[in-house]
Amino acid sequence: MTIDPADARSAGLSKLRALESEAIHVMREVASELERPALLFSGGKDSIVLLRLAEKAFRPGRFPFPLVHVDTGHNFDEVVEYRDRRAAELGERLIVAKVQDTIDQGRVQDGYDPSKQGSSRNQQQTQTLLDAIEEHEFDACFGGARRDEERARAKERIFSFRDDFGGWDPKNQRPELWNLYNGRLRKGENVRVFPISNWTELDVWQYIEEERLELPSIYFAHEREVVRRNGMLYAVSPFLQPQDGETVETLSVRYRTVGDLTITGAVESTASTLQDVVTEIAATRITERGETRADDRVSEAAMEDRKAQGYF
Amino acid sequence: MSAAPDHAPSASLLAEAGDPAGMPALRADLLRVATAGSVDDGKSTLIGRLLYDSKQVLADQLEQVEQASVRRHGAGAVDLSLLTDGLRAEREQGITIDVAYRYFTTGDRSFILADTPGHVQYTRNMVTGASTADLVIVLVDARQGVIEQTRRHTFIASLLGVRHVTFAVNKMDLVDWDEDVFRAIETETTRISTQLGIPDIHVIPISALQGQNVVDRGELPAWYPEDDDHPTLLRHLQTVEVSTDRNLTDLRFPVQWVIRPGAAGDTSGGRWDADDLHDYRGYAGQVAGGVLRPGDEVQVLPSGVRSRVRRIETLDGDLDVATAPQSVTVHLEDDVDVSRGDVIVGADEDAEAITFRELEADVCWMSDRALRPGARYLLKHTTTTTVAKVDAVLDRLDLHTLEREDADGLELNDIGRVRIRLKRPLVADPYLRDRATGAFILIDEGTNDTVAGGMIR
Numbered sequence: 228m229t230i231d232p233a234d235a236r237s238a239g240l241s242k243l244r245a246l247e248s249e250a251i252h253v254m255r256e257v258a259s260e261l262e263r264p265a266l267l268f269s270g271g272k273d274s275i276v277l278l279r280l281a282e283k284a285f286r287p288g289r290f291p292f293p294l295v296h297v298d299t300g301h302n303f304d305e306v307v308e309y310r311d312r313r314a315a316e317l318g319e320r321l322i323v324a325k326v327q328d329t330i331d332q333g334r335v336q337d338g339y340d341p342s343k344q345g346s347s348r349n350q351q352q353t354q355t356l357l358d359a360i361e362e363h364e365f366d367a368c369f370g371g372a373r374r375d376e377e378r379a380r381a382k383e384r385i386f387s388f389r390d391d392f393g394g395w396d397p398k399n400q401r402p403e404l405w406n407l408y409n410g411r412l413r414k415g416e417n418v419r420v421f422p423i424s425n426w427t428e429l430d431v432w433q434y435i436e437e438e439r440l441e442l443p444s445i446y447f448a449h450e451r452e453v454v455r456r457n458g459m460l461y462a463v464s465p466f467l468q469p470q471d472g473e474t475v476e477t478l479s480v481r482y483r484t485v486g487d488l489t490i491t492g493a494v495e496s497t498a499s500t501l502q503d504v505v506t507e508i509a510a511t512r513i514t515e516r517g518e519t520r521a522d523d524r525v526s527e528a529a530m531e532d533r534k535a536q537g538y539f
Numbered sequence: 540m541s542a543a544p545d546h547a548p549s550a551s552l553l554a555e556a557g558d559p560a561g562m563p564a565l566r567a568d569l570l571r572v573a574t575a576g577s578v579d580d581g582k583s584t585l586i587g588r589l590l591y592d593s594k595q596v597l598a599d600q601l602e603q604v605e606q607a608s609v610r611r612h613g614a615g616a617v618d619l620s621l622l623t624d625g626l627r628a629e630r631e632q633g634i635t636i637d638v639a640y641r642y643f644t645t646g647d648r649s650f651i652l653a654d655t656p657g658h659v660q661y662t663r664n665m666v667t668g669a670s671t672a673d674l675v676i677v678l679v680d681a682r683q684g685v686i687e688q689t690r691r692h693t694f695i696a697s698l699l700g701v702r703h704v705t706f707a708v709n710k711m712d713l714v715d716w717d718e719d720v721f722r723a724i725e726t727e728t729t730r731i732s733t734q735l736g737i738p739d740i741h742v743i744p745i746s747a748l749q750g751q752n753v754v755d756r757g758e759l760p761a762w763y764p765e766d767d768d769h770p771t772l773l774r775h776l777q778t779v780e781v782s783t784d785r786n787l788t789d790l791r792f793p794v795q796w797v798i799r800p801g802a803a804g805d806t807s808g809g810r811w812d813a814d815d816l817h818d819y820r821g822y823a824g825q826v827a828g829g830v831l832r833p834g835d836e837v838q839v840l841p842s843g844v845r846s847r848v849r850r851i852e853t854l855d856g857d858l859d860v861a862t863a864p865q866s867v868t869v870h871l872e873d874d875v876d877v878s879r880g881d882v883i884v885g886a887d888e889d890a891e892a893i894t895f896r897e898l899e900a901d902v903c904w905m906s907d908r909a910l911r912p913g914a915r916y917l918l919k920h921t922t923t924t925t926v927a928k929v930d931a932v933l934d935r936l937d938l939h940t941l942e943r944e945d946a947d948g949l950e951l952n953d954i955g956r957v958r959i960r961l962k963r964p965l966v967a968d969p970y971l972r973d974r975a976t977g978a979f980i981l982i983d984e985g986t987n988d989t990v991a992g993g994m995i996r
């Protein structure tokens with residue numbers, strides 16, 4: 228049983244389908260080899276893609292894992308609404324792990340100080356995530372990180388092992404050969420798994436378009452009150468108020484990533500449809516993190532350092 | 540790392556980089572490429588050049604690299620290698636330590652580039668990068684010609700079953716684009732590749748630093764004329780045909796996950812145990828070889844039970860045909876007992892011939908703890924993990940002479956041939972027949988580390 232080599236090219240997979248197939252394979256391996264996985268779902272575009280991939284991997288069965296959101300409390304309302312609705316539509320269990328609870332229990336100090344510019348709960352998320360992993364005894368967490376996001380990520384394995392404290396040791400990673408993943412854990416270890424490691428930002432957007440995935444409305448152009456800080460546009464909210472000398476402007480903006488609203492910048496845009504957004508992204512000259520994430524602009528190795536401490 | 544030479548593109552030139560990348564076609568296909576070469580042959584510079592000249596470097600990344608270049612080499616020059624060296628230790632030491640993955644798209648092809656380090660002590664990283672590569676670029680420094688590392692990297696590419704090897708003869712600017720230098724390297728690399736049985740090789744002269752013949756041709760001598768037989772490196776990568784590299788002959792479908800919404804193991808409350816799903820039983824997995832079609836007569840190994848393919852299901856609808864590496868869900872006509880680790884193969888297949896209780900394999904050893912005969916490991920092959928005992932180390936490859944020599948063990952970064960006995964038989968193929976069903980990893984049960992990658996002979 229052979230097929231004509233001439234047909235092989237047409238039988239070959241497009242890039243998106245090849246990446247999709249790889250991601251589905253990764254998800255099924257985790258479900259098979261690990262006891263208690265979870266899928267980190269923020270309501271952001273990468274985790275929305277993960278949800279679709281989970282449907283592709285496991286339907287018509289249930290997902291063999293719950294969804295987990297690590298919630299800083301500083302959310303866009305539109306994203307929280309989307310998160311809850313999407314979980315309900317899928318009929319899957321959603322666990323919300325709140326940074327506020329971690330703070331209330333005195334386990335971390337709130338990094339967010341309304342009077343301090345640029346302060347956020349970004350660091351505290353790590354503790355809340357580690358607590359959730361411990362409480363629910365998760366041994367694997369799916370995340371939507373991509374290697375094209377940042378240089379330290381470019382070196383991270385698809386199966387990224389973390390020690391008891393959640394730390395990542397870049398110099399001591401397991402070799403990852405072919406599509407053979409070794410998911411065996413040492414005591415106290417757990418693994419973060421990144422099924423879309425090999426996707427670029429544009430792949431994600433094109434996949435969303437091809438699959439007609441719904442996104443939270445803040446990904447599309449809308450009018451919003453913003454202030455300019457360090458070259459970024461931040462939404463004015465109860466958690467982020469204009470400071471002396473700053474003026475509030477109402478601009479047409481959209482978001483390129485969705486995170487804690489105190490550190491996620493908006494971009495000026497009038498792209499109101501998915502197609503417009505994809506066109507804008509394809510033409511952009513600035514990376515996603517550079518344009519919208521204050522947390523990664525601190526130093527050359529900001530991400531590498533945060534990952535060593537247990538950050539996603 | 541040496542200071543950036545003065546032909547490096549100037550910061551201001553980079554700042555006014557041209558048009559944004561166009562929108563890649565949705566039907567773009569994917570080429571996985573690994574680069575190999577000795578330290579300082581220019582791998583990182585080449586990848587930086589590919590990304591930069593194909594306009595895939597965005598302004599803030601460039602700004603970061605510009606600032607880092609100034610810190611390292613002083614004002615005026617941009618060191619493109621800093622685009623890929625991502626870990627702090629790598630930037631500090633100016634070397635590539637681990638496999639770095641980079642992504643770019645031009646026209647209707649997308650590339651995943653694995654930049655692997657060159658030293659002998661990083662052989663395992665090159666093996667890792669090459670394991671998934673369709674094509675390996677072996678860098679050769681024009682001034683040095685073919686050296687031991689060139690032979691070793693070419694050998695590893697062939698061992699890993701890579702069918703397309705491209706020799707990029709770099710730093711041609713430093714030999715004034717001397718044709719004789721290039722021809723000598725061309726002859727020697729061709730000879731080595733032919734000896735190793737690599738089916739498709741190309742030798743292309745470039746200067747990664749000056750950007751000649753990488754993405755743009757630039758000014759090239761008359762002996763490398765502008766025609767189809769003398770492509771730029773990128774042009775070659777864009778046109779190399781790899782879709783027929785897959786095994787499209789021997790059907791192999793290792794079952795990865797059984798979907799049974801009505802079964803006890805599935806905790807589906809509410810909507811997923813609807814009546815119509817009560818008898819649902821789908822075998823999910825990734826096609827590893829051959830062509831799968833509804834109606835095909837198949838057998839399930841190791842049990843040997845026969846049935847027929849009823850449906851090939853995906854969330855997007857049923858398929859008429861599936862090939863590697865598609866992830867699909869297979870339904871059989873008969874209610875047979877199939878579980879993870881079973882392999883669906885064609886009905887005509889001689890089951891005995893593809894069932895291994897013992898195997899000979901080339902392995903690359905990846906652990907500080909040496910392999911000694913008699914040692915026990917877990918062996919993971921497709922979706923099966925079984926206990927394996929290494930009965931004998933048959934030989935070890937001298938990575939300098941590429942001669943096989945007697946050995947009583949394998950150390951970190953050694954490549955050698957071993958004989959392995961399996962507790963549970965495997966449905967497998969020789970690696971060169973099907974990479975997906977011929978590859979395995981060994982796992983140390985004590986540490987859970989992956990200690991070797993193996994290729995069945």
Ligand SMILES: Nc1nc2c(ncn2[C@@H]2O[C@H](COP(=O)(O)OP(=O)(O)O)[C@@H](O)[C@H]2O)c(=O)[nH]1
Nearest residue numbers: 541578579580581582583584620710746747748
């Ligand atoms: N003259 C010249 N120098 C080059 C060329 N390619 C790379 N280099 C230089 O060679 C050195 C090593 O390059 P690098 O990319 O770090 O090599 P790697 O160790 O293989 O990644 C650097 O100083 C580069 O600027 C080239 O085509 N011509």
Ligand SMILES: [Mg+2]
Nearest residue numbers: 582583634635
């Ligand atoms: Mg390098």
